[in-house]
Amino acid sequence: MRILMVTNSYAPYVGGIEKSIQSFAQYFRAKGHSVLVIAPKSDKPVEDEQDVMRVSAINNFNDTNFPVTIPLPGEIRSRIKDFKPDIVHSHFPFIIGSTALRIAAAREIPLVFTYHTMYERYIHYINADSERVKRFVRSVTKGYSNLCDKIIAPSRAVKNMLLNRGVKTPIVVIPSGIEVQQFKTGRGQELRESCGLPRDSFLIGHIGRFAPEKNLDFLLSSVIKVLKANSNSRFLAVGDGPQKSELEKKVREEGVSDRVVFTGMLSGQKLYDAYDAIDVFAFSSKTETQGMVLAEAMASGTPVVALNAPGVDDILEDGKNGLMVQNENADSFAGVISEFKELPDTEKNDMRKNAEKTAEKFSIDACSDAVLQQYTELCSNRKDALTEKHQDSWQNSMELIKAEWEIFRNYVSAAGMMFYSRRSKGQFKE
Structure with a gap:
């Protein structure tokens, strides 16, 4: 053909x-x-x-x-x-x-x-x-x-x-x-070391374009609440876009610069390493038609915390491969991230396995x-x-x-x- x-x-x-x-x-x-x-x-x-x-x-x-x-x-x-x-x-x-x-x-x-x-x-x-x-x-x-x-x-x-x-x-x-197998090759600990992130820290991550339609100001406000409530938490922001300087400024003003890392755009092996490095993928966009970054995160075995929005519920099953946030409220979003953090290791491992199974549907x-x-x-x-x-x-x-x-x-x-x-x-x- x-x-x-x-x-x-x-x-x-x-x-x-x-x-x-x-x-x-x-x-x-x-x-x-x-x-x-x-x-x-x-x-x-x-x-x-x-x-x-x-x-x-x-x-x-x-x-x-x-x-x-x-x-x-x-x-x-x-x-x-x-x-x-x-x-x-x-x-x-x-x-x-x-x-x-x-x-x-x-x-x-x-x-x-x-x-x-x-x-x-x-x-x-x-x-x-x-x-x-x-x-x-x-x-x-x-x-x-x-x-x-x-x-x-x-x-x-x-x-x-x-x-x-x-x-x-x-x-x-x-x-x-997505190329599912490629996302299984991540070397998360190497990326943590290169970014100065503690091996045992609870790492929240987001990967994507930094633009207004991605609702990142809300996401960052939610994440900052988690960082301030828990000294062992960190945030990894991967990407670039018109909002990057604005987001970096907000991090400085909130006094959490020492626990947030902006890597810029990553591709290839470094991107796979980033997905593997994070403990939970945070996502708050309301304009996605499908949110393929969620499938990429899950292919890496990383559960997702996301705002309930169009395109998200095709991938995210609440309580199975991640957690869904029902209300666009920073306290609620931060609370769900903290809820995931406190889950027993057995439940987190089950979510990781289920995330990988979900990703296969998107190969x-x-x-x-x-x-x-x-x-x-x-x-x-x-x-x-x-x-x-x-x-x-x-x-x-x-x-x-x-x-x-x-x-x-x-x-x-x-x-x-x-x-x-x-x-x-x-x-x-x-």
Whole structure:
């Protein structure tokens, strides 16, 4: 099978979506399939890549790490013609997502879309954080989803959200997947020693992007309460992002700098070491579609304490592989971390074993096989349907025109909803 993946975010940026796409592509190639990834050009050095086509993009858009891809038809057309994809998998619904739709329509092949992110929760990065813009984004993503042949939702929460918004395209739940075995190779004591963390300390950890949508100010407030209540507790914060200096300042002001370590971004073996070093993984984000860092922590045998939020309950089973915090209250969160700390060793060991079992469900092998099954079924169904058609350039042109019209109509509809909502609230006068 010849698989075309289209994404707005890719290496060298390191995040859940990027790692997921790379892992799936590697697995598909190992199974004998051909994969071409269309991704934005980067202004940073990129390692030698296998079958990745870089297209025009505005990097560091609005002083963020995120690019805005602006694919030019001419730079894509000849490569697609040579590659001859059997299926297109889109990982982003805007701009380059429309390119994926055009390619699928022109070649009359299936289009799959993975709904990775609650996009409306990230609009503060474009200085447009308003309910009107959120409605516009929700409308565009709903319309885009309904133009695809299959939607992959990374969690039950995302599937239910899409159904409630009126998405009619068939939806299947498949997590992004992780390399489970790699997370079993951690050398936690080595990392503790390198960071000056006592071997016998109770180490709370968090790994991820330091950004407002991750609810880290709340998390840090909760952790600081634990640190102040127990002198043997420490906190390991792994990652980087726009909130890092703010979080470091808070640690200094609260007088716990000597018991908090910020490592910066870690990858490869050092990342596995970090997961293995911590006793409990603390997580308070409310914007995750699946929270793959929870699966990574569990693959390392590390139980989780997390705020009850969408995407979390697909992984965390309260009392089995970690503990769930029901209320967004710093005292409550700190209390649950302390509750875990005081558990008997037998209960902690049971949680560690259960965490490892949970992680197996999120292995890249299992998730990739599930995606391949969807590809195979879609291609088979599309092939049967096309045998009834006479394919020629006229037919392909009509399909492309139809796709362009649907893209245009989707954006007009979304803009209309935003305009109507403003009128209905009296923000426009005749």
